[in-house]
Amino acid sequence: xxxxxxxxxxxxxxxxxxxxxxxxxxxxxxxxxxxxxxxxxxxxxxxxxxxxxxxxxxxxxxxxxxxxxxxxxxxxxxxxxxxxxxxxxxxxxxxxxxxxx
Amino acid sequence: xxxxxxxxxxxxxxxxxxxxxxxxxxxxxxxxxxxxxxxxxxxxxxxxxxxxxxxxxxxxxxxxxxxxxxxxxxxxxxxxxxxxxxxxxxxxxxxxxxxxxxxxxxxxxxxxxxxxxxxxxxxxxxxxxxxxxxxxxxxxxxxxxxxxxxxxxxxxxxxxxxxxxxxxxxxxxxxxxxxxxxxxxxxxxxxxxxxxxxxxxxxxxxxxxxxxxxxxxxxxxxxxxxxxxxxxxxxxxxxxxxxxxxxxxxxxxxxxxxxxxxxxxxxxxxxxxxxxxxxxxxxxxxxxxxxxxxxxxxxxxxxxxxxxxxxxxxxxxxxxxxxxxxxxxxxxxxxxxxxxxxxxxxxxxxxxxxxxxxxxxxxxxxxxxxxxxxxxxxxxxxxxxxxxxxxxxxxxxxxxxxxxxxxxxxxxxxxxxxxxxxxxxxxxxxxxxxxxxxxxxxxxxxxxxxxxxxxxxxxxxxxxxxxxxxxxxxxxxxxxxxxxxxxxxxxxxxxxxxxxxx
Numbered sequence: 001x002x003x004x005x006x007x008x009x010x011x012x013x014x015x016x017x018x019x020x021x022x023x024x025x026x027x028x029x030x031x032x033x034x035x036x037x038x039x040x041x042x043x044x045x046x047x048x049x050x051x052x053x054x055x056x057x058x059x060x061x062x063x064x065x066x067x068x069x070x071x072x073x074x075x076x077x078x079x080x081x082x083x084x085x086x087x088x089x090x091x092x093x094x095x096x097x098x099x100x101x
Numbered sequence: 102x103x104x105x106x107x108x109x110x111x112x113x114x115x116x117x118x119x120x121x122x123x124x125x126x127x128x129x130x131x132x133x134x135x136x137x138x139x140x141x142x143x144x145x146x147x148x149x150x151x152x153x154x155x156x157x158x159x160x161x162x163x164x165x166x167x168x169x170x171x172x173x174x175x176x177x178x179x180x181x182x183x184x185x186x187x188x189x190x191x192x193x194x195x196x197x198x199x200x201x202x203x204x205x206x207x208x209x210x211x212x213x214x215x216x217x218x219x220x221x222x223x224x225x226x227x228x229x230x231x232x233x234x235x236x237x238x239x240x241x242x243x244x245x246x247x248x249x250x251x252x253x254x255x256x257x258x259x260x261x262x263x264x265x266x267x268x269x270x271x272x273x274x275x276x277x278x279x280x281x282x283x284x285x286x287x288x289x290x291x292x293x294x295x296x297x298x299x300x301x302x303x304x305x306x307x308x309x310x311x312x313x314x315x316x317x318x319x320x321x322x323x324x325x326x327x328x329x330x331x332x333x334x335x336x337x338x339x340x341x342x343x344x345x346x347x348x349x350x351x352x353x354x355x356x357x358x359x360x361x362x363x364x365x366x367x368x369x370x371x372x373x374x375x376x377x378x379x380x381x382x383x384x385x386x387x388x389x390x391x392x393x394x395x396x397x398x399x400x401x402x403x404x405x406x407x408x409x410x411x412x413x414x415x416x417x418x419x420x421x422x423x424x425x426x427x428x429x430x431x432x433x434x435x436x437x438x439x440x441x442x443x444x445x446x447x448x449x450x451x452x453x454x455x456x457x458x459x460x461x462x463x464x465x466x467x468x469x470x471x472x473x474x475x476x477x478x479x480x481x482x483x484x485x486x487x488x489x490x491x492x493x494x495x496x497x498x499x500x501x502x503x504x505x506x507x508x509x510x511x512x513x514x515x516x517x518x519x520x521x522x523x524x525x526x527x528x529x530x531x532x533x534x535x536x537x538x539x540x541x542x543x544x545x546x547x548x549x550x551x552x553x554x555x556x557x558x559x560x561x562x563x564x565x566x567x568x569x570x571x572x573x574x575x576x577x578x579x580x581x582x583x584x585x586x587x588x589x590x591x592x593x594x595x596x597x598x599x600x601x602x603x
Binding site: 076 | 239240243244247251254255258261262264267268270271274275278279282283285286288289290292293296297298
């Protein structure tokens with residue numbers, strides 16, 4: 001049995017679902033970042049596999065933009081976590097509950 | 102041989118320098134501010150706000166010349182378009198950015214925080230919005246969205262020694278990144294079905310019969326959901342109240358106006374240029390978002406005691422009004438164009454009245470030291486001018502003639518009622534009921550400010566800084582002008598995206 005584009009797309013869909021579930025279920029910001037990375041990389045796999053399926057460079061091109069932006073995003077996210085960690089001993093998204101009402 | 106091939110393969114696309122002049126000016130000012138900050142540190146600080154304000158005004162000059170020129174300019178094979186629609190929205194963004202800078206002067210630095218970087222970030226975010234107005238390609242929409250969001254995450258968390266601000270920043274970040282990941286997955290699906298990222302080519306591919314695929318439907322749903330987050334439509338609004346409360350108030354004003362408008366611009370470009378033909382998919386989606394946003398936003402706003410949270414929920418409700426015309430936009434081309442004009446009109450007027458309301462809140466909250474509505478009681482006794490201004494903004498938000506908000510709401514109702522669709526009439530009824538609910542809580546604030554006794558003993562008149570006076574003057578002027586002479590704003594917002602979309 002040969003591996004066709006469908007398999008890659010399926011893999012991406014599964015990765016995306018794992019990422020989404022993780023983001024909604026887990027409460028540690030670092031794990032949540034990892035889940036976001038999973039989701040973004042699922043997007044990358046989709047773009048690349050469709051790009052190679054259609055023989056279109058646009059798919060590969062899109063991945064570069066996604067990669068760069070994802071890197072910038074994670075830097076900001078880690079900076080925010082560091083800022084919070086300085087003020088309190090542990091970080092848990094459920095502890096963030098000053099705001100509400 | 103191989104090097105030859107490489108050289109032949111890359112040919113720089115023709116760039117219309119006039120068309121991208123506003124972006125280049127804004128970018129240069131942003132870079133200049135960052136450099137000055139690095140070189141002179143504290144010494145440059147007093148001049149930063151003025152410099153970034155001047156930079157925004159300088160950006161408006163090429164915008165004006167482009168507007169006078171009036172030709173539609175298409176760059177990069179249709180990925181970047183400068184037309185009347187994008188020029189009007191760029192002008193709205195610039196005006197909102199200018200007012201936010203006026204609001205931020207002297208405020209951001211309170212509590213010994215750095216100020217210079219703030220203006221650099223603000224200009225970067227503004228740059229993303231200005232790019233968003235011209236983006237007609239999935240990739241450029243995505244890059245513009247991130248360029249406007251990433252600095253905004255930092256601006257929300259600006260008060261780094263304030264746990265509230267930290268929390269707001271992290272919440273906004275997590276929700277924002279989640280939404281953009283969902284949107285991006287939707288984009289990759291759209292690319293998969295149509296084989297292109299340019300919106301007008303996606304429309305061609307739908308015409309060619311690719312629109313019926315269920316993957317296309319999924320892609321559209323994901324993309325619309327991603328932007329529903331950005332414009333804080335129910336059920337993607339949960340971040341808004343917390344982030345608005347925790348962020349420094351000028352940043353809140355910026356998010357509630359400029360960032361929301363940017364989300365709308367992208368949504369409009371995607372729907373009108375990209376998948377206008379598939380109205381059977383996005384119309385019901387938008388209908389639900391609009392009805393839910395109006396109703397939930399207004400009902401929850403009724404029981405808020407903090408004015409910033411109240412403005413957050415009222416903003417959610419206003420989003421419902423703004424998005425409503427889209428629910429019937431697919432009926433016919435003329436309805437589509439009317440819906441587009443109505444939304445752009447609403448965005449322009451909403452920017453003025455909401456920024457104005459936040460300007461008053463910033464000034465009053467600094468005096469009273471609290472954002473509770475009760476602390477504004479009797480404001481008329483120590484801040485008569487501000488009370489009058491706030492009343493104008495609140496009644497405009499509620500849609501009372503002859504203020505700007507009235508015309509904005511009127512346009513929305515006109516589109517809904519003349520569409521000839523049952524769903525349109527139903528949504529108009531929902532909107533009418535919600536206007537009444539909204540009037541109740543806006544009027545309650547005004548009543549407290551005018552009629553109640555002040556809670557503090559210090560009745561000396563509040564001092565308002567010159568920059569806040571100018572911000573208020575701009576907002577009051579625009580709100581009144583657009584209400585009394587609606588044909589003025591209608592002339593500018595008579596824009597169309599459908600000409601080349603269909």
